[in-house]
Amino acid sequence: MKILLSDPIEQVCVDILMSEGFEVDAKPNLPPDQLRAIIADYDGLIVRSGTKVTAEIIAAATKLKIIGRAGAGVDNVDVEAATRRGIVVMNTPGGNTISAAEHTMSLLLSMARNIPQANESIRQGKWDRKSFTGTELLEKTIGIVGLGKIGREVASRCQAFGMKTIGYDPVLSAEVAAKGNIELVSLDEIFMRSDFITLHTPLTDETKGLIGDASLVKCKNGVRIINCARGGIVDEQALLRGLQSGKVAGAALDVFEKEPPGDQPLLKHPRVIATPHLGASTEEAQEKVARQIAVQVADMLKERGLAGAVNGEALQLALRKELKPFVLLAEKLGSLLAQLMNGQLKKISVTCSGAFLSPSLDLITAAVLKGAFGKLISEAVNLVNARMIAHEMGLVVHEERESEHPSYLHLVTVRYETDKEARRFAGTVFSNTHARLVRIDDYHLEVNPEGFLLFYTNIDRPGMLASVGATLAVEKINIAGLSLGRDKPGQRALTVINVDSPLPEDILRKVGKIDGVFDVKAVRL
Numbered sequence: 001m002k003i004l005l006s007d008p009i010e011q012v013c014v015d016i017l018m019s020e021g022f023e024v025d026a027k028p029n030l031p032p033d034q035l036r037a038i039i040a041d042y043d044g045l046i047v048r049s050g051t052k053v054t055a056e057i058i059a060a061a062t063k064l065k066i067i068g069r070a071g072a073g074v075d076n077v078d079v080e081a082a083t084r085r086g087i088v089v090m091n092t093p094g095g096n097t098i099s100a101a102e103h104t105m106s107l108l109l110s111m112a113r114n115i116p117q118a119n120e121s122i123r124q125g126k127w128d129r130k131s132f133t134g135t136e137l138l139e140k141t142i143g144i145v146g147l148g149k150i151g152r153e154v155a156s157r158c159q160a161f162g163m164k165t166i167g168y169d170p171v172l173s174a175e176v177a178a179k180g181n182i183e184l185v186s187l188d189e190i191f192m193r194s195d196f197i198t199l200h201t202p203l204t205d206e207t208k209g210l211i212g213d214a215s216l217v218k219c220k221n222g223v224r225i226i227n228c229a230r231g232g233i234v235d236e237q238a239l240l241r242g243l244q245s246g247k248v249a250g251a252a253l254d255v256f257e258k259e260p261p262g263d264q265p266l267l268k269h270p271r272v273i274a275t276p277h278l279g280a281s282t283e284e285a286q287e288k289v290a291r292q293i294a295v296q297v298a299d300m301l302k303e304r305g306l307a308g309a310v311n312g313e314a315l316q317l318a319l320r321k322e323l324k325p326f327v328l329l330a331e332k333l334g335s336l337l338a339q340l341m342n343g344q345l346k347k348i349s350v351t352c353s354g355a356f357l358s359p360s361l362d363l364i365t366a367a368v369l370k371g372a373f374g375k376l377i378s379e380a381v382n383l384v385n386a387r388m389i390a391h392e393m394g395l396v397v398h399e400e401r402e403s404e405h406p407s408y409l410h411l412v413t414v415r416y417e418t419d420k421e422a423r424r425f426a427g428t429v430f431s432n433t434h435a436r437l438v439r440i441d442d443y444h445l446e447v448n449p450e451g452f453l454l455f456y457t458n459i460d461r462p463g464m465l466a467s468v469g470a471t472l473a474v475e476k477i478n479i480a481g482l483s484l485g486r487d488k489p490g491q492r493a494l495t496v497i498n499v500d501s502p503l504p505e506d507i508l509r510k511v512g513k514i515d516g517v518f519d520v521k522a523v524r525l
Contacts, residue, residue, distance in 0.1 A: 001022055001023070001043040001044065001301055002022070002023045002024075002025065002041060002042045002043055002044075003017055003022050003023070003024050003025070003042060003043065003044035003045070003046060003297065004025050004027065004038070004039070004041075004042040004044070004045050004046070005024065005025065005026045005027070005028070005046045005047075006027060006028065006029075006030050006035055006045065006046070006047055006050075006051040007028055007029070007046075007047050007048035007049070007050045007051050007070075008028045008029070008048070008050075009026075009028075009046065009048060009070055009286075009290050010286055010287045010290035010291075012287055012290050012291050012294070013046065013070070013290040013291065013293060013294040014026060014294075016291065016294035016295060016298065017294050017297070017298060020298040020302070022044075022298070022301070025042075028050075029050065030051070032052065032054070032056075032057065035051065035057055036056060036057050036060045037060075039057055039060050039061045039064065040060055040061060040062045040063060041063070042061070042063060042064060043063055043064065043065050043066070043301065044064070044065060044066045044067075044068065044297055044301060045061070045064060045066070045067045045068070046067075046068040046069075046070060046293055046294075046297060047067070047068070047069055047070070047076065047077070048069070048070050048071055049071060049073075049076055050076075051076065052076050053067055053076060053077040053078060053082075054078055054081075055078045055081035058078060058081045058082055058085055058087065059081070059085075061085070061087070064085075064087050065087060065088065065300075065301060066087065066088045066089075066090065066297055066300055066301060067082055067087055067088070067089045067090070068090050068091075068293045068296060068297045069089070069090065069091040069092070069293070070092060070095075070286075070289040070290055070292075070293040071091060071092060071095070071096070071280065071289055072091060072092065072093055072094075072095070072096060072280070072380060073091065073380070074089055074091050074310055077089055079310060079311050082311065083311045088300060088306070088309050088311065088312060089309065089310050089311050090293070090296055090297070090300070090306075090307070090308040090309045090310060090312075091293075091308055091310060091380060092288075092289040092292040092293050092296070092308055093308060093379060093380045093385075094149060094379075095280075095285060095288045095289035095292050096279065096280035096285045096288075096289065097149045097150050097153060098153060098284070098285070099279060099280050099281070099282040099284065099285035100150045100153075100228055100279040100280060101150050101153035101154045101157060102157075102282070103228055103254060103275070103278060103279045103281075104150075104154050104198055104200075104226055104228045104279075105154065105157050105158075107226050107228065107252035107253075107254065107273065107275070108137075108142075108158075108196060108198065108224075108226055108252065109137075110252065110273055111224055111226070111250045111251070111252040111273055112134050112135050112136075112137060112196075112224070112250075113132075113134035113135075114132040114133075114134050116273045117131075117132060117270060117273075118132040137158070137161040137162065137163050138161065138162040138163070139162060139163070139164065140163050140164070140195040140196060141163065141164040141165075141166060141193055141194050141195050141196070142154075142155075142158045142163045142164070142165055142166070142194065142195070142196045142197075142198065143166050143167070143168070143185075143190035143191070143193065143194030143196065143197045143198070144158075144165065144166070144167040144168070144182070144190075144198055144200065145167070145168050145169075145187070145190060145197065145198070145199050145200065145201055145210070146168075146169060146199065146200035146201035146202075146229065146377070146378055147167045147168075147169035147172045147177065147180075147182065147184075147200070148169075148200060148377050148378050148379050149379065150200045150378070151167065151169070151198075151200035151378075152180050152182070154198060154200065155167065155180055155181075155182050156180065159181055163196075164183075165180075165181065165182045165183070166182065166183045166184075166185050166189065166190065166193060166194065167182045167183070167184060167185070167190075168184070168185060168186065168187045168189075168190045169184070169376075169377075169393075170338075170341070170344065170345055170376045171345050171372075171373065171376050171377055171390075171393045171395055172184065172393045172394060173346070173393060173394025173395065174344070174394075175394050176392070176393060176394035184344070188218060191215050191216075191218035191219045192218055192219070192220070193220075194219070194220065194223060195220065195222075195223065195224065196223070196224045196225075196226065197211070197219070197223060197224070197225050197226070198225075198226040198227075198228070199211070199225075199226065199227045199228070199229045199233050199234070200228070200229050200378055201229055201230075201233060201377070201378050202229075202230065202374075202375075202377065202378040203229075203230035203231070203232045203233055204374075204375050205339075205524055206338075206339065206375060207230075207233050208232050208233065209232070209233075209234075209235040209238070210233050210234070211225060211227075211233065211234040211235060211238070211239065212234075212235035212238040213235070213238045213241065216238060216239075216242045216247055216248065219247065219248075221246070221247060222246075222247075222248075222249040223247070223248055223249065224248070224249050224250040224251065224252075225239065225248060225250075225251045225252070226251075226252045226253075227251075227252075227253050227254065227255055228254040228255065228279045229255065229378060230255055230378075231255040231256040231257045231258070231259060232257045234251075234253070236256070236257055236264070236266050237266075239251055239266065240265060240266045240269065243266075243269050243271055243272065244269075248271075249271065250271045250272070250273075251266075251269075251271065251272045251273075252272075252273050252274070253272065253273075253274045253275075254274070254275045254276075254277055254278060254279050255277055255279075256274075256277075259276075259277060260276065261274075292308075293308075296308045306384075307384075309382065309384065310380065310382050311382075312382065312383070312384060322356075322432055323360055323363070325429040325432055325433065325435055326357060326360070326364060326410065326412060326429055327363060327364065327367045327383075328367075328435065329412055329427045329428075329429055329435040329449070330350075330364045330365075330367035330368045330371065330412050330414075331367045331368070331370055331371035331374075332371060332427070332435070332437075332449045332525045333368055333371065333412060333414045333425050333427055333437075333449075334367065334368040334369060334370060334371025334372035334373075334374075334414065335371040335372065335374065335375055335525055336371075336425055336437070336449070336523060336525065337368075337371075337372050337414060337416050337423075337425065338371070338372045338373075338374075338375035338376050339375060339521070339523045339524070340423070340455065340521055340523065341416060341418055341421070341423070342418060342420045342421055343418030343419045343420030343421060344418055344419045344420075345372075345376075345395060345416065345417075345418050346395070346396060346417045346418055346419060347395070347396040347397075347398065347415075347416065347417040348368065348369065348372065348390075348395065348396070348397055348398070348414065348415070348416050349397075349398040349399070349400065349414070349415040349416070350364060350365040350368050350397075350398070350399050350400070350412070350413070350414055351399075351400040351401070351402060351411075351412070351413040351414075351415075352364050352400075352401055352402070352410075352411075352412060353401075353402035353403075353404065353405035353408065353410065353411040353412075353413070354402070354403075354404060354405060354408070354409055354410035354411060355403060355404065356409075356410055357410040357411075357412070358401040358402060358403060359401075361399050361400075361401050362399075363383065364412055365387075365397065365399050366383040366384075366386045366387060367383060367386075368412075368414055369381070369386035369387065369389070369390055369397070370382060370383055370386045373386060373389060373390075377389070377393075408428045408438070409428075410428055410429065411426055411427070411428050411438075412426065412427050412428070413425070413426040413439075414426070423440075423441055424439065424440070424441055425437065425439065425440055426438055426439035427439075427449065434448075435448075435449055435450075436448065436449070437449045437496075440485065440494060440496075441494075442487065443485030443486065443487070443493075443494040444485055445483040445484060445485035445494065445496065446483050447481075447483045447496045447498070448481055448498055449525045450498070450525055451480070451498060451499075451500070451524070451525065452498070452499045452500070452501060452502055452503060452522070452523075452524055453496055453497065453498055453499070453522070453523045453524070453525065454468075454472075454495075454496070454497040454499060454503055454508075454511070454520070454521075454522060454523075455494075455495075455496055455519070455520070455521045455522075455523060456468070456494075456495055456511060456512075456517050456518065456519055456520045456521070457492050457493065457494050457495070457517075457518045457519045458492070458493055458495060458516050458517045458518065459491075459492065459493075459516040460486050460488075460489055460491055460492065460493040461516065464493075464495075464514075464516055464517065465482075465484075465495065467514050467517075468495070468497070468511055468514060468517065471507070471510050471511055471514065472497075472499065472507070472511075475507050475510075477499050477500070477501060477503065477507065478499060478500040478501070479497055479498070479499055479500075480498040480499060480500050481497070481498035482495070482496075482497050482498070483495070483496045484496075502522075502524070503522040508520050508521075508522055
């Protein structure tokens with residue numbers, strides 16, 4: 001079998017594949033048209049971030065069985081197109097954990113002691129010591145937002161400097177955090193107590209602009225911000241305003257909303273230090289992912305095992321087309337959980353009802369976890385590793401099978417518990433094509449779990465829906481669907497509205513100010 005390496009990669013990758021008996025062609029930096037012209041000759045393709053594996057290239061890859069990405073993300077691979085062709089797409093999650101943690105520490109220390117600025121000054125022939133007085137890390141409080149593998153590695157290194165480590169993570173249990181000597185706190189406490197804040201979360205609708213005007217107001221005067229996670233988690237204009245006002249004493253950035261960021265005022269601010277997305281750029285990390293992807297590709301092609309596959313579950317589901325709609329439903333229930341929950345997640349329970357569905361409980365549970373973790377943590381999550389991640393985070397997962405349900409032929413029920421609430425969602429699939437959310441807590445309703453949704457409770461009295469509808473109409477938000485649930489007339493009711501466009505915070509605030517409307521939330525599924 002032949003394997004093509006279309007990006008520069010360490011020699012160890014070639015050596016391992018050749019020792020396994022594969023024919024290996026290293027042709028880095030191929031233009032897209034040349035790659036498309038030759039890809040039909042290969043059984044495997046290994047890339048880094050340079051090659052864009054588009055649907056057009058995949059369509060030409062008539063023999064291709066696997067696409068391996070030597071790195072954490074697969075943003076440069078059309079995973080959906082590969083899945084439709086039955087091509088496994090895999091990456092190397094965890095290969096850059098130590099490098100990313102160490103780069104975070106490098107930026108933290110450089111920012112605390114003004115090293116880049118002082119270096120530039122002395123290169124200009126100056127000897128200016130007073131302008132670059134720094135701050136010690138000892139006894140300072142580091143607030144870590146996101147306590148996955150990288151966040152926990154950063155914590156241990158900060159503790160070595162004598163820093164007080166506090167952290168926020170919606171999934172990690174207090175017990176696991178305590179084992180790492182991390183005090184688990186709320187997000188607001190992170191803002192209020194931290195001298196330094198470092199970010200290690202995924203970029204989602206919930207984390208976009210997490211560091212912005214509203215959060216910076218809550219912070220200590222002189223707070224310092226580090227972002228080695230994803231561009232967009234920091235509102236760059238708000239950060240600049242914080243630096244200009246003196247609220248923020250310094251910022252260290254490895255990632256940006258737009259990369260490369262170009263010429264912008266933030267990067268010219270004297271208290272900003274920046275690097276061009278170097279978190280994984282160490283010799284060790286690059287060799288590690290090169291070795292890891294070679295072993296994974298060889299194992300898959302020789303049918304010894306499947307590790308690191310981001311779409312392996314989809315290929316398995318292709319063998320049972322009737323199950324796929326329920327797996328997609330389960331992922332949506334997990335995503336819904338993540339977007340609606342309040343507090344620290346403690347437990348997730350999944351129940352499968354029905355003779356057809358209950359034997360697939362393991363798969364459905366993994367899909368729920370994948371949907372939830374996709375919104376809550378920064379690590380790559382798939383059906384293969386979702387349970388392992390839940391175990392590592394100290395999350396309790398409970399499963400239950402029911403041979404039948406009194407109201408539905410097949411039903412997926414998800415319950416969750418946090419330190420603040422316990423809730424329940426249930427859904428089913430009609431005619432094997434129409435997924436519906438049929439229960440939220442004690443309310444029975446029928447919701448299409450697709451696109452943008454507005455959730456709210458209200459007093460069950462005439463005119464409530466009209467008031468909300470009028471507010472949306474003024475904001476030019478079109479209603480695409482509507483479902484109502486209630487207990488008894490005149491008491492509390494639940495309304496879920498499908499809309500055609502996103503719901504900004506200002507619109508949610510306007511809906512929440514309507515007399516008799518409560519608990520307004522926007523969800524995207």
